[in-house]
Amino acid sequence: MDTRQLAAFCAVVDRESFSQAAERLGVTQPAVSLQVRALEERLGQQLLDRSGRRVEPTEAGRRLYRGARRILQLEEQLLEDVAAAEEGALTGTLSLGASTGPGAHLVPLLLCEFQRRHEDLAVALSIWDTHAVIERVVEREVELGVVGALRRHRSLVFEPLARDEIVLAVPPGHSAAGGRMSLDDLRGETLVVMQEGAGVRQVVEEELRRAGLRPRGLGSKLELGLQESVKSAVAGGYGVAFISRTAIEGELAAGTLAAARVAGLEPSRQLYVVRAKGRPPSRAAEAFLGFAAERLG
Numbered sequence: 001m002d003t004r005q006l007a008a009f010c011a012v013v014d015r016e017s018f019s020q021a022a023e024r025l026g027v028t029q030p031a032v033s034l035q036v037r038a039l040e041e042r043l044g045q046q047l048l049d050r051s052g053r054r055v056e057p058t059e060a061g062r063r064l065y066r067g068a069r070r071i072l073q074l075e076e077q078l079l080e081d082v083a084a085a086e087e088g089a090l091t092g093t094l095s096l097g098a099s100t101g102p103g104a105h106l107v108p109l110l111l112c113e114f115q116r117r118h119e120d121l122a123v124a125l126s127i128w129d130t131h132a133v134i135e136r137v138v139e140r141e142v143e144l145g146v147v148g149a150l151r152r153h154r155s156l157v158f159e160p161l162a163r164d165e166i167v168l169a170v171p172p173g174h175s176a177a178g179g180r181m182s183l184d185d186l187r188g189e190t191l192v193v194m195q196e197g198a199g200v201r202q203v204v205e206e207e208l209r210r211a212g213l214r215p216r217g218l219g220s221k222l223e224l225g226l227q228e229s230v231k232s233a234v235a236g237g238y239g240v241a242f243i244s245r246t247a248i249e250g251e252l253a254a255g256t257l258a259a260a261r262v263a264g265l266e267p268s269r270q271l272y273v274v275r276a277k278g279r280p281p282s283r284a285a286e287a288f289l290g291f292a293a294e295r296l297g
Helices: 003-015 018-025 029-043 059-087 100-104 106-117 130-138 183-187 199-210 227-235 245-254 283-296
Strands: 092-098 121-127 144-147 156-170 241-244 258-262 268-276
Touching (some): 003 018, 092 106, 092 283, 100 121, 100 144, 100 156, 100 199, 100 241, 100 245, 106 121, 130 144, 130 156, 144 283, 156 199, 156 245, 156 283, 199 241
Parallel strands (some): 092 121, 092 144
Antiparallel strands (some): 144 268, 156 268
């Protein structure tokens, strides 16, 4: 039901006059008359008795007036609540998904600092591979995703967040630890790779192709899922692996892993925030994106 029609009707009943109702509402008298007439036509009943000097409600009009007043009061309260929410503290839950690289270090720390600033807000971070994060955003299971690979999708918007360096993780006692190795040396290593769909794997394979190498030519026989499995294999001395530097900051500091570079390869990637196209961001999501841009800019 059109609340403008209800407001016009109630104003006429309150003032017992179309002209005074129009003055109260700040509109013309014909506009008030049109709204009331449209309401009467919709309900199929006469709501006002216009025969006397004063306009009075009919029996049907009195019944409508009581309910209309409640609806208008509820509308006013609702508008006040929404306005207060727009100005007040962030509440509710901000749900995000992140791929394993940014989800290991960068995004959790950003979220912790952001939540500390907004104590009434809860945050929920889930970690998947890049493909799964994108699918969760498409299905609107999470509001935002942070991924390390761009996937064209007509239902999504990708926005740059930060640059991410990719290094070759090696055991701490490796001869190339802290230094460089040649492409020929890399061919002689056991290369541990992440599963299909991992953003780092996609970026590294593209970089190898630019260097004139076929990824399959490296002969990797260890495909171990996602980041944690790969890190464990390298730390255990079973091979080397390309991985996001932000994902192994803790291991580098602890000395359980070391980083190396490969001559002729400079893999890096753009991290993106992905969100559903056409979905207005919540206040929490908008605030987080502004916060992240400020911290990483």
